[in-house]
Amino acid sequence: MNKTVEYHFLKSALTLDNPFLSTENFIDWLAKKKASVNHNITPIQFSEMKNWGFNESTGNLEHQSGKFFSIEGIKVKTNWGNVAEWSQPIINQSEVGFLGIITKNIDGVLYFLMQAKIEPGNINAVQLSPTLQATKSNYTQVHKGNTPLYLEYFMEDRADVKVLLDQLQSEQGARFLKKRNRNIIVEVTSDIEVKDDFCWLTLGQIKELLAFDNVINMDTRTVISGIPYGNLNTLNETGISVQSDFLQSELDANNSLHSIESIISWITKHKAFAELEVNQIPLNSIKDWMKDDETIYHKDHKYFSVIGVRAEIGNREVHSWTQPLVKSAQEGLIAFIIKKINGVLHFLVQVKLESGNFDIIELAPTVQCLTGNYRKGKNEYEVAFIDYVLNPEANNAKVLYATFQSEEGGRFFKEQNKNMLIEVGDDFDVNVPDKYIWMTLNQIKTFIKFNNYLNIQSRSLLSAVKLCR
């Protein structure tokens, strides 16, 4: 009998035993990769960068080929939040890249082909990435280089490849201008070679590894965050007996506080009233930002800065190049507050406007503090619900998950954010301010399917939700 895609995803998510590579052995494997690797990242002066420079008229930081990405300026006007107008640097990389995972059904379980990948900005040098990370320049071979490994499984119509998931998802709205990537999972039915630095893991193992700091990279997290698991019947089909509140919230389509249509109405209302005008301006004309020989920074040293680095990276063969990276002013914090309503866990979702958003607003975690400082008195505004996150015990709240996870190491310099899932008790009011709404995981999955609903921070948190205990 043909099982559904959801069945196979769910079964893999509930499988922790991997006869090819146990989670324990994977940790050794990854440690060895890390030990065998060169990862020298040196901040340098902008003038030392090769092939990168500031455009004479605009001051934009560009690659001489016009490819890859550039650091430009935007001027933002909005009626949302406390600040009506500002300008800022932003990463412009308008092409859509691939974040792709190959899976294979081995003895009835779906295994994910994961890659130990070095990126210049990585904490830990090596993190676990999807099978394929490729920009359009990569995969269209605009600049000659090696074809990315396994690209052919994603580019061509092949009889031995079945697409299991294929979604266009957004990147960081405060850092990227309308950037999106194609998040894709395929199943390969033919024999496939496992190349150096690649390994097979179950989805359950990947989720298990999300309990560690900075092991699973951002690209992996966004791809797996969109995976659908079906409904309660799907669970019965697996024959696996598991009782978990998260699993219930994933599979139960009937006991949500709001209907999908009510949530759409709530989003529509906010999109109709929110105004966001973003104009691209020359980097050298943005207000309140300064530049010296080695940094572009905000005058109060807030938000983030842009630096140049020299990267010397590799194991057998060492590659060396220079490039800009974005460096955060401090560690951020993202957290979902979760509450049992009608017997099902509901996530408190926030509607949030960010300057680089493709469609004005996206759904964000309950608390998202990345570019500002959330500590009391350190900022001009107060962050709603922050007390539940900073002092859970004092607020009768339980920390279900707390780790540090990294932003993408190809663009961000050692940026990590604290990822938290916090369950609140009966005393937490089910009535919430108008920019917040309760949703089950099942509902969130419905919205993720369609474009640009859940922002990357919320997807990062969702990827960490473990379905088995």
Place this chain on the structure above:
Amino acid sequence: MNKTVEYHFLKSALTLDNPFLSTENFIDWLAKKKASVNHNITPIQFSEMKNWGFNESTGNLEHQSGKFFSIEGIKVKTNWGNVAEWSQPIINQSEVGFLGIITKNIDGVLYFLMQAKIEPGNINAVQLSPTLQATKSNYTQVHKGNTPLYLEYFMEDRADVKVLLDQLQSEQGARFLKKRNRNIIVEVTSDIEVKDDFCWLTLGQIKELLAFDNVINMDTRTVISGIPYGNLNTLNETGISVQSDFLQSELDANNSLHSIESIISWITKHKAFAELEVNQIPLNSIKDWMKDDETIYHKDHKYFSVIGVRAEIGNREVHSWTQPLVKSAQEGLIAFIIKKINGVLHFLVQVKLESGNFDIIELAPTVQCLTGNYRKGKNEYEVAFIDYVLNPEANNAKVLYATFQSEEGGRFFKEQNKNMLIEVGDDFDVNVPDKYIWMTLNQIKTFIKFNNYLNIQSRSLLSAVKLCR
């Protein structure tokens, strides 16, 4: 027992008997409205327009308040289709307006409060519009004027108002720059006054009236196009016995050729590869367009032109003003080709890039020829499937629906397009080119729920689908 929203929509769609106003009497009523109305629209020179003028530096056609809308220029670059680069005038009206319908449950049937509305560009002077059509300038009272009638039912949280549908939907992508409106249907439970020029109709009656040319305006068509009707159980609940292929396609969620996920993957692929770069430029710098005292037009008199008109409109009280309108170069043609697959009608949907699209591409009818000429030898390109539309009999195809329907009379001068639904036979190949895909009505309704999937031309056609015979 509480019936679902879908139940009430479906029941209204299947109800043609209206004790308050039969369809026959409605036609008399509308004819009387038309007869009693002044509708003098005179093309004038641009210099005769009051409060409208060309910006001295950009040449943009603007209202002196900076409100309403403006005619500006855009420069377009794309890798889609035959033409890689062009510039054109476009309507810029970035604010989100309301297109709202009030409904009321009277004796178990949902009635829609419709308005006989005069617009300057209307063919027939008066067409049937939603209860409320309001721009943001209207409803936020930026320019003092009368508050639009019934606005209060849409603006405030009220105990006597329930939101039944609330979607952000796109306008014409080749004419408007990323314009969207809030399409909203509410149910009012308190007594409500039926003001002059308003009447109650069932959804079935509105669909019946779509068999006439230019009676139901574009705004009504887009709002009702998104209405969901549930599934086959919903039909059983109504107790109404009806057998219709369209109804089957609306309610059957199980016999589609492709899954929703496959269709999302197909859309994702096209969005990932399609490139659309749109830059706003001064109207006086667009190439191949000319301006004389009374028209902005393409040098070959193709596509559309911009004219100025004086409008004298009203019944008891006559209002007079001047404004620009967009005038199409010829009548357009939009058509869905429909085929029974797995026993269910499937619509042949096209993925289409238009310059003003919010998200690069939207789903369009099989044939959409608005700005070009579809007649053989009259254009540089050939339109796929056009033969089935122009010569259905010769191609073993059956015309299920054919009327002329208008574009919005507040912006477009007597623009009408032929709307057609064409059923093809078994000999029509189920395999179609990569930019086309077969979808059931049930699937199309799923996509309409979420933002910016179905373009306004496809929604216009979908509104005309009759569920009863």
